[in-house]
Ligand SMILES: CSC[C@H]1O[C@@H](n2cnc3c(O)ncnc32)[C@H](O)[C@@H]1O
């Protein structure tokens with residue numbers, strides 16, 4: 001029999017609605033939300049009740065770009081620009097990663113994300129079977145993709161692409177539908193054009209979306225123009241990448257013409273403000289992208305360039321930095337920043353039934369403890385969620401109708417073991 005839960009006396013954030021806060025009830029049946037509103041719903045005899053007093057219920061946060069296992073390299077290379085950081089610090093260490101390292105690094109990240117209110121994340125990495133296993137065990141929702149770098153001999157390129165396709169085919173729809181997959185050339189500067197074309201063809205064959213890094217730094221854009229005679233958006237358009245549903249990470253350095261290309265082809269953008277600031281990459285033109293009708297969501301990138309996986313921080317940064325650079329305090333209003341971290345995140349990941357608290361949506365949501373000084377007075381809960389809240393305020397988390405965090409503790413992962421094994425994995429990497 002389907003289990004029913006009735007949350008009563010709760011405050012619910014619904015930033016997609018004209019009136020963005022509801023005080024009342026939410027009904028869960030199995031993995032779904034079947035009612036949300038001010039009136040007690042009919043037909044709830046026998047439902048288990050959950051007292052929502054003092055809690056703000058929000059859609060689970062959606063992290064649309066990252067590399068979870070890179071939590072093992074947090075603090076290993078700070079205060080550098082992207083290319084130096086990748087070439088001198090990250091890639092030499094990543095070359096030593098085993099499947100087991102990826103398992104514990106990912107588990108560490110998923111623990112941090114779940115406890116901080118993230119219910120869905122995108123991961124682009126290697127050893128993806130390990131990542132998928134953590135997702136299966138932890139109860140989180142994820143969009144997974146084996147990132148491929150094509151700076152290697154043809155037979156290695158082929159092996160990586162075959163591996164990416166097998167992974168994408170095997171895991172799409174697994175873990176009660178919590179896992180979906182994509183195809184990912186790492187970037188235009190690490191994948192030769194013909195390789196990108198083959199990855200695009202593979203995405204067509206598998207009927208999957210594409211994900212890639214694009215125009216994160218000014219240097220990379222200049223290199224693209226020197227190598228191929230066009231800027232990256234035109235380059236990817238020429239290679240057919242926008243003939244599939246596509247999500248771009250970063251897209252910091254864009255011309256008006258490139259924004260037009262993304263809008264015309266319904267390409268989504270994962271804005272990663274924390275990582276872009278830390279690597280001194282620049283500030284993406286998010287207000288202009290939104291104005292042009294591009295779906296813009298939020299990502300942390302890996303923990304080695306952020307250095308945390310706190311989506312409340314990304315939401316707040318998105319709301320703040322665009323005010324700062326434009327001089328316009330309405331550049332990204334609080335409600336829009338919250339939608340970028342939730343609803344637009346789901347849309348960017350091509351997930352139709354998560355990202356909002358609404359009947360017919362998956363029950364992916366969080367409860368924030370508002371009985372704390374920084375949530376008073378009770379003026380505007382959307383404002384408080386964006387400008388005042390943080391990951392430590394997350395009291396409970398549900399994904400797909402199952403509670404995975406209760407009173408701040410993760411119910412699905414052995415927290416102490418994950419922390420111990422992640423530290424051991426890092427020490428093992430240093431000694432190898
Ligand atoms: C092929 S797996 C993913 C690959 O991406 C690297 N990476 C991490 N952060 C960034 C970033 O901000 N820009 C470009 N590439 C990044 C990571 O080190 C992995 O090698």
Ligand SMILES: [Zn+2]
Pocket residue numbers: 065066067213249301302
């Ligand atoms: Zn990245």
